[in-house]
Structure formats: structure tokens, C-alpha cells
Amino acid sequence: MSETFKAKIWKLDDDIDTDIVLPTEYLALKTVEDMKPYAFSPLRPELAAQIKPGDMIVAGKNFGCGSSREQAPEVVKALGVSCIVAQSFARIFFRNAINNGLLLIENPDLHDAVKEGDEALVTPGEKIVVNGKEFPIASLPENLMEILNAGGLVKAMRKRNGLD
């Protein structure tokens, strides 16, 4: 978890709801792969095709508000997004992301300090460095780290059930 990685920034603003992340009409598609082209389509229809594996999203407050659809963090992870840094996250999205092993980082200042296309160096649990400026980040509570370290909730439960 603590390995530093480099990521290109895609920038979004406040209150990115889960209907924007993935509209209801695509929720019943057979696989998350099928859903990928429609991610963020109400707001930026071209974005899903532009995001490359390893890129990161930097957003304002209340990212992931709205519905409980887990397809939202799943589709973001499927696009290869390495992490989302937002000023705050909506609670269901937060839990869903952790359960799927998608790294979320809360930081109050990063959003206003960067522009789209900037490159960041992210060290989970420690800091983000962009344009020579350092932004400290907190680590997650222990019970969440356990789920992340297990590789998500499914793997944690498989272990509990004596399967892995």
C-alpha cells in the first residue's frame, strides 16, 4: 500500500453523483467491462475513453453522492483509475470503493492546487506531490485497512469461510 506511484490527473468538481459516474440505464449490462464506455457520460461523454490505466481523479467535495450502486466504484476501478482524491466522499461510495479495493484519499487542498493533466506522485497513507508541492494524507482506520489488505471484502470473506 505504501509504494509510490505516478499518476496523471483528471479533474472533476463538487457533488459528482453516482448517476454521473454511471447512469441507471447501464447498470444491468452484463459485465463491468460493458459499462466502461458510459462512465461519466452525462457530464463528460469523452472522458471514459481518455482515461488511461494508472491515471487518477481529483475532485471537490461529496464525490459519489447519490445512489448505492456499486457499479460506480467498480467501473472507475475497471477504467484503471489508481485512486480518487477528493475533498470529501459520500459514505456509501466510500465503503463500496474500499470493498472493491479502489483507493480513496481525502484531502482538502489538492483540488484547488492542481489542473487537469498535471502529474502527481502518490505515496498512500503519506503524501501526494504535485508541481513541487507536498500534500500530506491520512491513513485509513484499522478495520478498513484489513479489508484493503485482504484485497477487498470478497477475499476477506473467502478467508473467513476457509477458502483461501
Added chain:
Amino acid sequence: MKHTLVEKIFGNKVGHEVKPGDIITVPVDWCMVDDIMAKFCIGKFEEMGFTKVYDPEKIVLIYDHFLPSTQADDTVAFHAGDAFAEKYGIKNVHRTDGICHQLMTEAGYVKPGDIAFGTDSHTVTYGCVGAFSTGIGYTEMAGILGTGEIWIKVPETIKVQIEGKLNEGVTSKDVILRIIGDLTASGATYQALEFCGSTVSDMSVASRMTMTNMAVEAGAKCGICIPDEKTAEYCNIPYDEKIKNLCPDEGASYSKVLTYKAEDFVPVMACPSLVDNIHPVSELKGTKVDEVFLGSCTNGRLEDLQAAAAVLKGRKKAPHVQFIVTPASRKVYKEALNDGTLEILSKAGAIITTPGCGLCCGRAGGVLTDDEVVVATNNRNFLGRMGTSKVKIYLASPVMAAKAALFGEITE
């Protein structure tokens, strides 16, 4: 230590005192799985390696978003749900009875003091009877189905106290929209909203449901009302000491207290495209309306349909308006049919649909094109939710929705 209502419910369930910030593992009284999430949830359950569910009696499967089915593969969800129910002995399956959040209390599942989780964010609704309830994803639900428990952080509570009598034409929808406007769409994130005061006591359980339903639109983990005699009657249980004890302690600690006078509330709408973009209807009047939607888990109950019928009795909707009415459940449908409400609405020109969620999430009917305007009684006006991303959705009370249908424009 003095406790808020949510802290008390958790304390009762885990058998020791809890405080905000504690991470606890709670037993789950009710699990609600809806059709959209069913096949994904079942897939995760099997991937996790469970061979039985923790208690088939406590699991409720509800098909509501895909009814009537509109896309070729929608019915896959029903087949997946039915097979799962058959395999694990789940008897509580509602196939065309109505919207999940209506049924979970109406059909007698969730009672005061219970802990309920559901695969839909508006699971917060069941706080209307003094229960803790909230939405989760399908992976977490799969975990509960197997273990009967889940971790949760005990939330801080925001107290919302409203005293006095609401003005004529002002409903609990106007109240909750105003509160969301004041709190903002993230103002209650991770926290509980506790609604109290004489105005809330005077409300029917149906009106309280409108308030708790929308708690999540301010980011809240749950919305909750203090159970009383009305609650007991609605839940068909005795009004006994157990219920009376389900109230916050005098002197409990709150992260914030919002105090309102009932007479200060006016009819409002949430304007495109944010739920906290609240404006008085007086500022919006004259806005031409293409569609009016009356229904949803927010405002699809008998009193909502009756309020609209009172406006439309003996009158016709504006010719250019598509006016769609969706009762929240089969029971509501039947009651509104029997008391003449549906006849009034039908004669006024309404399209009356089967109970379900489709309209609210743009999934089954009523979808619109660029620049069209819909006045809707549901809970979200997000970009692209009821058609293209340029559709303008105004969230309103049933009274304001009926007026918009009647005059073809937003009218005070």
C-alpha cells in the same frame, strides 16, 4: 452518558453503551435486496463461499426498478432472484407489490428499534418508524446475507427540531427540501438526522417517510423520527414501554442543532441539477412544464395522491403536459382506487402506472429530451436521471406537482 436515538438503538443491539466514532459490529434485523442489485449481490455471495444465508426470514427480495421490464435483459434479475430465494428458502419475495422502501414498513417488516440495511440508498426511509436503516453496496450486502452482521461507525447526530403548524399548501416535502438546502448535499455526511418537535409529531407516518427518505440527499447515514402512538398503529404493534424508551435522552450531545418554526416554511422546489439548489416556488412561477411525475418512495403514498386530487378535482391538466402518476405500492393503488382518488386523477388526464421505481430513475417511462422540464415528486434531480443530461428536473411536493400539471407551468 446521555444518548441520541441512533446511539440508543445501537447500544440496545450490541448490549453496551456506544458513542459517536465507535466502530462496532451490529446484528442486522432486516436485509432488503432490490432487483437492480440482486444478481450482483448473489454473485458476490457465492464468490465469498457461503453455503447458507444467516436467516432466510430476515431477508426481503423486492422487484421494483425493472417493472414493467423495459430492456431485453431486465428479467434476468428476476430469474436470478427467484433461483436464489428457492435455493436458500427465502419466502419474502415481492414481485409486483410496489417500491421496496414503501414495502419494508408497509408490509410489516421493519419495526421501531430495528437495524436494517438495503442495497439502495433510500433505505434510510425506514427511520420513519424509529429504526436505524441505511444503504450499502451489493458486496457488503452479500457479507451480511452470510454472516448476519456488518461493521458501522456510530454516527454523530444532527438534531432538526421543528415546532408549530405548517401553513396551508406546505408539506413535509417542502420542509425536507429546505433542510437539505440549508445543510447542503454533503452537510450531513456520515451523520444521523434526528427529526423532532411538534411539527414532526403532528405529521402522519407517511409524511415522516418523505423526510427520512431524503436524509441521504444531505449525505446522511440515516434519518430518524421518534416513534410514537401513530408509529405503533402504523406498524400494528402495541404502544408499550419498549417503544416509549426509543427516544433521545434529555441532554444528549449533538454535532449540530437546527431549529425551525413551522410557519416559516413555504412551498419550494429543488432546481436543476442539484438537490440542494432550493428556491421558493414564488421565484420559479411561469416556468413552462412538459411533464409532471407524481409518485416514488418519496411521495407516492395515499395522502400524496389525495393532495394532488384535491387540486385537480373536476379539472383537466394542461393539454401539453405529460402527467404520470405512480402509486408507491399495490396497497396504495388499491386504496386510491377505492376512495375515488385515481378516478379524479384519471379524469384530470393522468397516465396511471403500476407501482415501481422506473420513472424516478429514468428506467421505465417518462424519459425526456434536451431542454424539457419535469416537475417531479421524487428525490433526485441529477443530470440525466430522467432522460438526456439537458432535461431540467424540479423536485416538488405533490401539491406543487398537481398545480404544475393543471396550469402547464410552475404555479404557486
